[in-house]
Amino acid sequence: MKNMTKTxxxxxxxxxxxxxxxxxFLIFLLNVGVGSANISVGEIFQILAGKxxxxxxxxxxxxxxxxxxxxxxxxxxxxxxxxGFLLQTFFANPIVEPYVLGISSGSSLFVGLVLLGGxxxxxxxxxxxxxxAGAFFGAMLVMIIVIIAARKVKSxxxxxxxxxxxxxxxxxxxxxxxxxxxxxxxxxxxxxxLGSFAGFTWNQVGxxxxxVLPMILLSFLLAKPLNALNLGDRYAESMGINxxxxxxxxxxxxxxxxxxxxxxxxxxxxxxxxxxxxxRILFNTSDSRILIPAAAVGGGLMAGFCDFTARNILSPVExxxxxxxxxxxxxxxxxxxxxxxxx
Amino acid sequence: MNNEGYILSTDHLDVGYxxxxxxxxxxxxxxxxxxxxxxxxxxxxxxxILRTLTGMLSPVNGCVYIGKNDVCRMKSxxxxxxxxxxxxxxxxxxxxSAYEVTAMGxxxxxxxxxxxxxxxxxxxxxxxxTVGAWELRNRDYxxxxxxxxxxxxxxxxxAQRPELIVLDEPTSHxxxxxxxxxxxxxxxxxxETGLTVIxxxxxxxxxxxxxxxxxxxxxxxxxxxxxxxxxxxRDTVDRLYGIEEGAFYDSILGSVExxxxxxxxxxxxxxxxxxxxxxxxxxxxxxxxxTGILAQNDIDYAVASAMKLTAVSARSFQPxxxxxxxxxxxxxxxxxFVIDTGFPVGQENxxxxxxxxxxxxxxxxxxxxxxxxxxxxxxxxGADIIYVxxxxxxSGRLQxxxxxxxxx
Numbered sequence: 001m002k003n004m005t006k007t008x009x010x011x012x013x014x015x016x017x018x019x020x021x022x023x024x025f026l027i028f029l030l031n032v033g034v035g036s037a038n039i040s041v042g043e044i045f046q047i048l049a050g051k052x053x054x055x056x057x058x059x060x061x062x063x064x065x066x067x068x069x070x071x072x073x074x075x076x077x078x079x080x081x082x083x084g085f086l087l088q089t090f091f092a093n094p095i096v097e098p099y100v101l102g103i104s105s106g107s108s109l110f111v112g113l114v115l116l117g118g119x120x121x122x123x124x125x126x127x128x129x130x131x132x133a134g135a136f137f138g139a140m141l142v143m144i145i146v147i148i149a150a151r152k153v154k155s156x157x158x159x160x161x162x163x164x165x166x167x168x169x170x171x172x173x174x175x176x177x178x179x180x181x182x183x184x185x186x187x188x189x190x191x192x193x194l195g196s197f198a199g200f201t202w203n204q205v206g207x208x209x210x211x212v213l214p215m216i217l218l219s220f221l222l223a224k225p226l227n228a229l230n231l232g233d234r235y236a237e238s239m240g241i242n243x244x245x246x247x248x249x250x251x252x253x254x255x256x257x258x259x260x261x262x263x264x265x266x267x268x269x270x271x272x273x274x275x276x277x278x279x280r281i282l283f284n285t286s287d288s289r290i291l292i293p294a295a296a297v298g299g300g301l302m303a304g305f306c307d308f309t310a311r312n313i314l315s316p317v318e319x320x321x322x323x324x325x326x327x328x329x330x331x332x333x334x335x336x337x338x339x340x341x342x343x
Numbered sequence: 344m345n346n347e348g349y350i351l352s353t354d355h356l357d358v359g360y361x362x363x364x365x366x367x368x369x370x371x372x373x374x375x376x377x378x379x380x381x382x383x384x385x386x387x388x389x390x391x392i393l394r395t396l397t398g399m400l401s402p403v404n405g406c407v408y409i410g411k412n413d414v415c416r417m418k419s420x421x422x423x424x425x426x427x428x429x430x431x432x433x434x435x436x437x438x439x440s441a442y443e444v445t446a447m448g449x450x451x452x453x454x455x456x457x458x459x460x461x462x463x464x465x466x467x468x469x470x471x472x473t474v475g476a477w478e479l480r481n482r483d484y485x486x487x488x489x490x491x492x493x494x495x496x497x498x499x500x501x502a503q504r505p506e507l508i509v510l511d512e513p514t515s516h517x518x519x520x521x522x523x524x525x526x527x528x529x530x531x532x533x534x535e536t537g538l539t540v541i542x543x544x545x546x547x548x549x550x551x552x553x554x555x556x557x558x559x560x561x562x563x564x565x566x567x568x569x570x571x572x573x574x575x576x577r578d579t580v581d582r583l584y585g586i587e588e589g590a591f592y593d594s595i596l597g598s599v600e601x602x603x604x605x606x607x608x609x610x611x612x613x614x615x616x617x618x619x620x621x622x623x624x625x626x627x628x629x630x631x632x633x634t635g636i637l638a639q640n641d642i643d644y645a646v647a648s649a650m651k652l653t654a655v656s657a658r659s660f661q662p663x664x665x666x667x668x669x670x671x672x673x674x675x676x677x678x679x680f681v682i683d684t685g686f687p688v689g690q691e692n693x694x695x696x697x698x699x700x701x702x703x704x705x706x707x708x709x710x711x712x713x714x715x716x717x718x719x720x721x722x723x724x725g726a727d728i729i730y731v732x733x734x735x736x737x738s739g740r741l742q743x744x745x746x747x748x749x750x751x
Contacts, residue, residue: 092435094437220456221455223456223457224450224453224455224456224457227447227450227457228447228450230436230439230447231434231436231444231447232430232432232434232435234399234428234430234432235428235430235434235447237399237419238397238399238423238426238427238428239423239447239448239450239451239503240418240419240420240421240422240423240424240450240451241419241450242419280437280438284438285438285439285443286436286437286438286439287439287443289456289457
């Protein structure tokens with residue numbers, strides 16, 4: 001197994017990429033079409049083309065609920081997978097995922113403050129945008145701590161530990177709050193922390209794409225330094241790469257990507273860990289120029305598939321998204337690794 | 344300062360970390376096509392010097408110039424086109440072919456997305472061929488042996504098209520074949536393409552034979568610097584590594600010999616290089632050795648004295664004198680066995696043949712590596728001769744006889 005050097009040609013990789021892209025489109029159609037009310041592909045296109053009356057219930061279901069949700073899952077999955085890929089390269093460690101730097105814990109803390117604190121202290125309801133602002137702020141706060149730490153410490157492992165410790169502190173604060181919280185708000189918080197792409201409005205989808213798309217494009221610009229970083233900091237530096245700048249950009253991009261998804265959909269685990277791996281093994285490369293687009297499309301596909309499963313497998317009960325991503329992602333990674341022999 | 348014509352030069356350079364000086368007064372002026380080697384014990388600061396030369400570490404005092412530019416003020420992208428490095432750290436690369444690793448060397452030249460032009464591809468192929476790794480191009484880097492990996496890393500450095508390559512212990516962990524291959528590649532590049540090579544080496548024997556200039560680094564100082572023939576001598580090397588007992592460096596052969604100062608139990612008649620394998624074998628078995636009579640220009644003498652054996656010697660190109668013969672007899676009589684290495688007998692060393700005859704006369708057991716007929720003629724009829732045809736046999740018989748002797 002050690003010597004398995006199956007090289008993929010450029011054409012093979014292109015084909016594989018097109019298959020992923022086709023899969024993403026297919027899962028989008030499925031997510032829009034299938035549910036408690038099934039709508040055929042033909043009808044979907046009619047509705048999209050505006051040939052159906054706006055008061056039609058199918059129009060409302062698709063246009064108000066399912067399309068935003070499908071779009072959100074695609075962007076969210078892409079964002080998490082790209083962030084995971086960037087961090088795995090950054091830490092030169094294959095078991096890193098976007099939440100490892102404590103970003104989700106920072107989000108949880110502030111969402112907790114908003115949901116638990118807000119309602120307990122008399123606010124009637126919490127607007128989704130306010131929730132988003134809290135989650136985003138929490139994630140960025142942890143990220144800033146990590147970036148400041150990155151200036152001081154040289155060792156990447158130390159940085160990893162700092163991120164984890166910041167995460168623990170946030171989790172501790174969150175759990176203290178839950179002890180004082182009221183039952184109603186606690187349930188809302190629990191629901192959020194399980195992760196879901198449900199309930200996206202068009203405004204939120206717009207905001208999500210407005211942040212995710214430019215960030216993924218920015219990450220493309222990091223492809224060359226990322227490839228050099230595969231050889232380690234010193235080699236990268238000796239080849240004229242500004243390692244420091246690349247590191248900041250990397251942390252910034254991956255944190256923003258993770259923060260925005262977490263803010264809207266809660267912590268969705270495993271996509272950021274599993275998808276970059278699956279892509280590496282499928283494409284048999286560690287070239288960032290191939291893996292960033294592959295992870296983006298693959299992440300969208302996986303998130304869409306998991307969301308589809310969560311909604312439909314035990315319909316009408318909707319399962320927590322985080323459970324599905326773990327149940328599908330973990331065995332897949334293990335299978336691919338065992339089949340390949342090593343990491 | 345005048346650094347005209349130098350690929351790399353230093354000016355009052357002290358190297359170290361932060362403000363703590365590790366090595367003072369590093370003075371390196373590297374010309375085009377020169378091979379410069381740092382040798383010295385582990386932890387002497389060789390890597391610190393190399394890291395400073397490559398601009399990865401700021402000097403404590405002074406400056407390093409690449410051409411006319413201060414290495415610390417150069418733009419890293421410009422520096423990468425002049426200077427390439429091969430480091431000691433192991434790479435954690437997955438799913439990357441040897442070709443892709445080499446292609447990384449083009450990073451200073453490629454555009455924003457690192458797309459390889461036809462020119463780049465030509466250079467990559469050339470570099471892989473130069474190091475003899477073109478056949479490995481499609482292999483996964485991780486699956487290569489240490490030696491093959493090192494060759495690929497050198498190809499990668501060459502792909503940067505540097506004027507200067509700096510290597511930190513490029514031959515450690517390699518087997519002898521790859522050690523020599525790596526050194527030959529670097530030597531050829533220096534001679535043929537005018538690449539300047541600065542490296543740290545562990546193997547002093549390789550350093551001496553391959554480098555034009557050697558710097559000996561010890562205890563925060565450059566203790567000696569110059570052509571290896573001028574500065575690499577037994578005393579400097581033994582002092583450099585703090586070798587005080589156990590092993591000695593032989594400057595003629597450029598090798599380290601394990602010394603054997605035990606009381607002589609075996610007398611070895613030798614000459615013309617026949618003695619060296621026997622000395623080493625007998626030493627390994629734990630016997631003390633006396634040897635003779637050797638001309639001082641004999642290669643056996645060089646090794647015998649590096650091993651600190653008891654040796655009876657005659658001045659170079661002088662006949663063996665009475666005094667030496669008497670001395671050799673005395674040593675021989677006090678030894679348990681005699682080994683005849685089968686040295687060629689000629690005009691100048693015919694006394695050695697007589698010596699064997701004397702041994703036979705005294706009733707000594709003689710182990711002979713010589714042809715039996717010739718042996719009988721030299722030692723005389725009735726001599727106690729054990730004929731051995733190989734070193735393995737000699738080793739076996741010697742232990743056997745020694746065992747029998749100590750029993751009785």
